[in-house]
Each structure stands twice: as structure tokens, then as C-alpha cells.
Amino acid sequence: MDSARRLGRAQIVGVLAQLAVSTVLLGGIYALIAVGLTLIFGIMRVVNFAHGEYLMLGMYLAFWAFTLWGLDPYVVLLPAVPIFFGIGLLTYLLVMKGVIHASHNVQIFTTVGLSTALQNVALVAWTGDFRFVRPWHSSKVLGLLGTAFNLSQIVAFAIAVTLTVALFAFMKWTHTGRVMRATAQDRDAATLMGIDTDRVYRITFALGIAAVGVAGVLVSPLYSVYPTAGLQFVLLAYVVVVLGGLGDMVGALLGSVIVAGVEVVGSYFIGSAWKEILYFMLFIGVLVFRPAGLFGQRGAESLGV
Amino acid sequence: MGVLRERAGAVAFFAAAAAAPLLVRDNFFLDSLVLILMWGALSAAWNVAGGYAGQVSIGHASFFGIGAYAAALVSTRFDQSPWIGMLAGVVVSIAAGAVIGYLSNRLKGPYFALATIAFSQVLLILASRWRGFTSGSEGIPVPYRPGLWTLGLGHFAWAYVALAVAVLFYLVEVWLERSRFGYQLAGVREDEDAAEALGIASRRLKVVAVTLSAALTSVCGTLWAQYIGFVDPFYVFSVDLSIRFALNAIIGGLGSALGPFLGSLLITSLETALRAQFSGVKTGFTGIYLIIYGVVLILVVRFVPEGLTGLAARLRARAARA
Numbered sequence: 001m002d003s004a005r006r007l008g009r010a011q012i013v014g015v016l017a018q019l020a021v022s023t024v025l026l027g028g029i030y031a032l033i034a035v036g037l038t039l040i041f042g043i044m045r046v047v048n049f050a051h052g053e054y055l056m057l058g059m060y061l062a063f064w065a066f067t068l069w070g071l072d073p074y075v076v077l078l079p080a081v082p083i084f085f086g087i088g089l090l091t092y093l094l095v096m097k098g099v100i101h102a103s104h105n106v107q108i109f110t111t112v113g114l115s116t117a118l119q120n121v122a123l124v125a126w127t128g129d130f131r132f133v134r135p136w137h138s139s140k141v142l143g144l145l146g147t148a149f150n151l152s153q154i155v156a157f158a159i160a161v162t163l164t165v166a167l168f169a170f171m172k173w174t175h176t177g178r179v180m181r182a183t184a185q186d187r188d189a190a191t192l193m194g195i196d197t198d199r200v201y202r203i204t205f206a207l208g209i210a211a212v213g214v215a216g217v218l219v220s221p222l223y224s225v226y227p228t229a230g231l232q233f234v235l236l237a238y239v240v241v242v243l244g245g246l247g248d249m250v251g252a253l254l255g256s257v258i259v260a261g262v263e264v265v266g267s268y269f270i271g272s273a274w275k276e277i278l279y280f281m282l283f284i285g286v287l288v289f290r291p292a293g294l295f296g297q298r299g300a301e302s303l304g305v
Numbered sequence: 306m307g308v309l310r311e312r313a314g315a316v317a318f319f320a321a322a323a324a325a326p327l328l329v330r331d332n333f334f335l336d337s338l339v340l341i342l343m344w345g346a347l348s349a350a351w352n353v354a355g356g357y358a359g360q361v362s363i364g365h366a367s368f369f370g371i372g373a374y375a376a377a378l379v380s381t382r383f384d385q386s387p388w389i390g391m392l393a394g395v396v397v398s399i400a401a402g403a404v405i406g407y408l409s410n411r412l413k414g415p416y417f418a419l420a421t422i423a424f425s426q427v428l429l430i431l432a433s434r435w436r437g438f439t440s441g442s443e444g445i446p447v448p449y450r451p452g453l454w455t456l457g458l459g460h461f462a463w464a465y466v467a468l469a470v471a472v473l474f475y476l477v478e479v480w481l482e483r484s485r486f487g488y489q490l491a492g493v494r495e496d497e498d499a500a501e502a503l504g505i506a507s508r509r510l511k512v513v514a515v516t517l518s519a520a521l522t523s524v525c526g527t528l529w530a531q532y533i534g535f536v537d538p539f540y541v542f543s544v545d546l547s548i549r550f551a552l553n554a555i556i557g558g559l560g561s562a563l564g565p566f567l568g569s570l571l572i573t574s575l576e577t578a579l580r581a582q583f584s585g586v587k588t589g590f591t592g593i594y595l596i597i598y599g600v601v602l603i604l605v606v607r608f609v610p611e612g613l614t615g616l617a618a619r620l621r622a623r624a625a626r627a
Contacts, residue, residue, distance in 0.1 A: 047415035049363075098607050104414035105361050109555060109606045112363060112548055117599025124592035231544070235426060238419050246416075273434050280427045287412055287420045 018147040019264050025149065025157040027260035032160040032215040033233055034240040034252045035167060036208035042247030043184040043204045044100060049111040051237060052230025053118035054084065054209050058216020059133075059225040060126060066133045066220075073133060073220050074155065084213025088206035100201055122227040131225040138221040152221040159218055167211060168249065180204055184247065232276075236263075239283040245293025254294070308482075311614065315563045318570075319472055326464040335460035341566075341573045342467035343529060348553035348565030349474040350521035355551055356560035357481045358514035359494035360409045363547045364421025367405075367428050368398045368519040370541035372526025374432060377445040377536045380455075387447075387456045391527040395520045402519025406512035422544060429542035444537040447530055456531040463532055470528065471566065474521055478562035490514055494560075522550070545595065552598060556605050558612025567613050572598070 037051045061080060065071040091114070099110045137151040171177040183190040183200045191197055216230075223229065240259050244251025259279055266275040286294070325338055347369065354360045375394030376387040401424075408420045433442040451457040458466065481487035492500040493507040500507050530536050540546065553572055557564025579594045609616050 047419070049418075095603060102606075102610075105559075106606045106610055108361060108363070108415055108418050109551065110603050113599040113602030113606070115599070116545065116548060116602070117596050120592040120595035120599065124596065235423070238423075242416075242419065274430070277427055277430045280423045280430070283423045284408075284420060284427075287416060287423075288408060 014147070015268070019268060021147050021149065022264040023257065023261040025153050025260075026264060027257035028157040028160045028164075029215065029219060030236060030240055030260055031164050031253050031256035032218070033212055034237040034244075034256055035164055035249055036211035036215075037234075037237050038241045038244065038247055038249055038252040039167075039171075039211070040205060040208040041241070042249070043180055044096075044201050046096065046100070046107050046111070047246070048208070049108065049234075050115035050118060051208075051212055052232075052234025053115050053122075054087070054212045054230070055216040055219075055233050056122060056225075056227065056230035057087070057118070058084065058213040058218075059220045059223070059229055060122065060131075060216075061213075062217040062220035063131050063133050063225045066135065067131075072135050072137075073217050074159070076217050077159065077214060080214050080217045081210055085206045085210040087213065088209025089202060091209065092202050092205040096201070096205055097198070119227050119230070126227070128227055133220040133225065135221055156218045156222065160215065163211065163214060164253070167207070170207075171249070176203060236279065239279050239286075242283065243286055243294055248293060251293050258294075311561065311563055312479075315475060315566075318563065318566060319468065319475070322464075322468050322471070326461055330461070332460050335464050337573065337577045339460065339463045339467045339532065340577070341569050342464070342471040343525060343532070344549070344553060344573050345566035345569035346467070346471045346474045347522060347525045347550050348557070348569055349471070349478055349562075350518050350525060351550035352478060352518075352554040352560065352565050353481065353521065354515045354518035356554055356564075357478070357487065357494070358409075358490050358511055358518075360406075360511060360515055361414075361418055361551070362405070362421040362515075362518075363418045363544065363551065364405070364423070364425035365518070365522055365550050366542050366544070366546040367401060367421070367425040368522035369526035369529070369546060369550075370425075370428055370432065370536075370538070371398045371401060372523030373530035373536045373541045374439065374445070374526075375523070376527040376530050377447045378439070380448060381445060386454050387527060387531050388454065391524055394523040394527050398519040398523035399516055402516035403512060405519065406515035409511050409515055410508045421547075425542050425544065425547060429538055432538035432542060439538070442538060444535060447534050447536065449534060456528075466528065470525065475562055475566070477517075477521065482562060486510070486513075548602070549598070552602055554612075556601070556612055558614035558616075561612065561614045564612050564614045571613070572601075 033051075033055060037048060040046060040048050040051075058080060061083070062073040062076050065076045066073065095110060095114055099106050102110075135152070137155065140151040141148050142151055142154060171181060179190070179195050180200050180203065182193070183195060183197055187197060190200075219233075236259060240255035241252055242255075243258055244253070244255030259282075262279050262282055263275050266278040270278070322338065322342060326335055329335075351362070351365050354362055354365075372391065372394035375397060376390030379385045379390030379393055380387050405421060405424060408424075409417050412420055432439045435441065439445070449457045453462075481490065489500065489505045490510055492503070492505055493510055497507050526541065530541075549572075553568030554565045555568070556571060557566065557568030575597065576594050579597070583593060605612070611619070
């Protein structure tokens, strides 16, 4: 009787530890996805509805590199940074540059159109089949604090956190980062101070896309790869970003952990089939009651229009 | 002057649509006509919220799906007429539309668009996972029972049902342009603070506009489900579908009554032509026209944000000056 109760308690501790570590691991990865979205919004005041498509492209990059050349996704990470920075630059010049000062509606439909086009380029080029990247580390199980995780998850978390911290450091301590923050605070004043805002937007967009593209490479061993894979993640990233306050990078980190927690605990108690409904309800709830985010500035939600 | 020309265009458009089935009795042609009118009507319904009220939704597939599911469930589970299902769908959509309309009071621009996407995703999850009630991700085949009361019609009759709905929705848009309600709505869209200062109850107006738009969308959802004969949750609640409603209206001209129908004429014909062109390539087809959609959307909002009707007016003005 007594030992049974103690076993029960040990199990509860085990489950709690597993849930907590899962939350942190997942939260780290979500942070890297969300931080690019919030960066682009904070500085350019554009919600990038095509953000998830770059994640999807990152996943395909990892898939093809693995399938064709047997390259490990972690090796692909290195070229992925400049590749996606370049793709971001190109997208900015071809698509975003022209609508940066346009109305919200024009911006929404521009990025929505971009999203539709990219998804379907992937569909036509690589079919709608679900693909998998399964390097050796995705099936290597590690014990951590009495819990079990595969190695890919842990490495993905570590790299995601490193990159997010690097991005923070860049924003905080480099000259370019300061110029970007100045532009975020006041576009017009920044222009008057001689800041080349077009250059700032170019770098911002390219950085945001690089972050999410790299995130795509990172998560490729953990999730299946298909043309609309980005949608699920990006919806999640919206939740994260709105929770943290659109444009608020630290808020995005906290938001990531909250969303990951809801997802992990929700899947444990009500099953993974219904977990999405939880965070969409959370999303709508936050939009209605705290539209500027849990920690955001008031009034941010009605900016412009 | 501009309005007269627009009305004359509408009369010509709908008269041509009414005459066409009498002249060409080809099922492929009639099918295209039904689709052009139905997509046009759907975009007109979207336009009520997105164009006239300025509440840009990317989740209007929610109401379309509610209408489609309501009719399919009512006819398969309760063995009733889809017209009763249409009514049920409208009632549910009015309730859902009021919720979305309420959100539109609190959220603007991208925030509102995000909330509408989230709403349609919640409905998608419900419809695809609640197996006991909706049959889950397999979808529901809608039984074909001949007769107007059961909406089991031939292509010829469908053309006129679609035409009736299209004309009705067009008239709703015209009413929005001519009525006190419509003028107030335009005031709120252009400058909410100024409208409020003039004593216009902007919040209530927006809720009514979004709710009306939801109800109209739901009616089309029901008709579409009966016409196609199958309800697939991943289609009826998809983001692509919501974008399509907006696309026709934007290409035609936001907040113009005939615009959505012109946009639909262009886009639906393009799709039909591409479908014929790529009929051999089965998997590739869907992707190809959606790539074109995406690119067209980007180009139109960038270079002709006022749409076809606005472009026509601009060209006429230039011609008049020259």
C-alpha cells in the first residue's frame, strides 16, 4: 500500500519532469521560429503571412541535402544561414520593398499571395508526399533527469537557443542592431538622423527569413516535410508572437515557452489530436483580452489602419 | 456617371449569364458558368465585410464550411431538405459572424486577419476530428435526390439557381452603396474616429456588416455542397479558400458591386482553361493555378490596388484627357 503510493508519487514526479523538459525543448525551437516574425513586425510593421513557407523551404533543403548527398541537417545549417539570408534579401527586393509604405491590407495580401505561391511551387516541384529526414541522431534516445528524449530534439534546442541569443546580442550590441532598434522606435526620426531605412528593412527581412529558414533545417529530423508544413508552425508562431506582444523579442521567448507548455500539457491530458484547439483558443482569447500581448504595450494592436 | 456605367455593365453581365444557358447546352460550359456565378457571389459576400466595411478577413471559409456542413448533416443525419440545412447554416453563421464581428471591434488590420485565420482553423479541427458528428476527416458525401426541394438539379437548372443568388448578392451590394446603413459604413471604413464623432455607432455597424457577410457566405456554402456533392473539411475550411474569396473581390475592385463578379469571371475562366490545359498532369494542376493566384494577387495589390473596375475608370479618365 505504502510502496504503491510511493511508486505513484515517483511516477508523478517522472511525468512532471518529462512534461517540463519537453516544454523547454519545444519552447526553444518555437522561439527561433517566432523571433524572426516578431523582428520583421517590430521593425517593418509588416505581419509576414508567408513566414511559415520559409520554414518549409528550410525543411526541404535539409531533406534534399540528406537524401541526395547524405548530408546531416546539422552540416546543412552552416550553408543554410547565408542561403536563407540571400532568399530573404531577394524576397525583400522583389516583393516587399514596393509595399513597405502601403496600407495594411496591401501588405496582408502581398504576403498571403507570396505564401500561396511558395507553397504551390513546392507542391509542383516536390509533390505533396510526406517526406522524412531520419539521420542517426533522430533515433538515439538520451536520458535526462530521469526523462527520455531523442538526441535530435536536444541538439535542435541547443542550436536554436544559441542562434536566438546570437540574434539578441546582434540587436543589442552591434551598430546595425542599434540602428534597427532606432528605426523600430520611430521610423521618421530615424530617417531624420540619417539612417538609411531601406537598408534597415533589407537587413531585417533577410535576418528574419534566415532565422526561420535555419529553424526549418533544425526541425527537419523531428517532423515530416510537406508543402504546407509551414502552416502549422506559423500559426503557432503567430500565437507566440501575439502572446509576447507583436514586435517584442523578449516577449516572443516567453510566449514560446507558454505555447510549448500548453501544447505539451494539452497533448498529455487530452491527446495530441485536440492540442491545436487549445492554443487557438488561447490565441483568440489573448487577441480579445490582451491584444497587445501578455506583456506588450497598450494600443499596439490598433497601430495604423 | 461612373455608377451608371457600372450598373449598365452589371445588367449586361447578368443578362449574358441568363441568356447563355439557352444558347449553349453543353455541360462543361454550364459548369463553368455555375462556378463563375457562385465564386462571384461568394466574393460579393466577402466584399460586404472586406470591401464595404473594411474588415479584411482571411477566415471566411469558416462560414462557407458551416453552410456546407449544415446542409450535408441535415440531409444525411436528419433526412431533411438542404433548404432547411441552409437555414440552419445561416443561423449558426450569424452567431459565428457576430463573434467575429465583435473581434473586429477590438482588432485591426493584421490582428483581425490573424484572428479570422485562427477561427477557421478551430472549425477545421472540430470538423476533421469530431468523428461521431461530422464523420471526421473522411468528409461527407451529399446524397443526390432529384428535385428542387432536395436541390438535386441538372446543370441547366443550377445555372439559374446560381444566377439568382448572384443577382441577389449584387443587389445587396448596391443597397450597401445607396442606403443610410451603407453610407455610415463607408464613413466608419474611411475614418472611424470622425464617424464616431458624427454620432455613428461604428461598433454595431461593423458587427452587422460582418454578420451579414457571414450569412451570405453560408448560403453559398450550402449551395456549393449540394452542387459538388461532397464536403471535405480540409477544403471547405482551408485558408486557400478564404484567400480565393478575397482574391476575386480585390482583382475586381474592393468595395465595388460588380467587381467580385468580374474578378470571378477572370480567375474562374483562367482556372478552367488551365484545368483543360493540364488535364494530363494530375498532381501538378492544383499547384500551377495556385502559383498563378499567388503571383496575380501580389501584382494586383502592388500595381492596380483599385482593381479592374478602378483600372477601367483610370484608363477612361486618361483617354478623356488625351
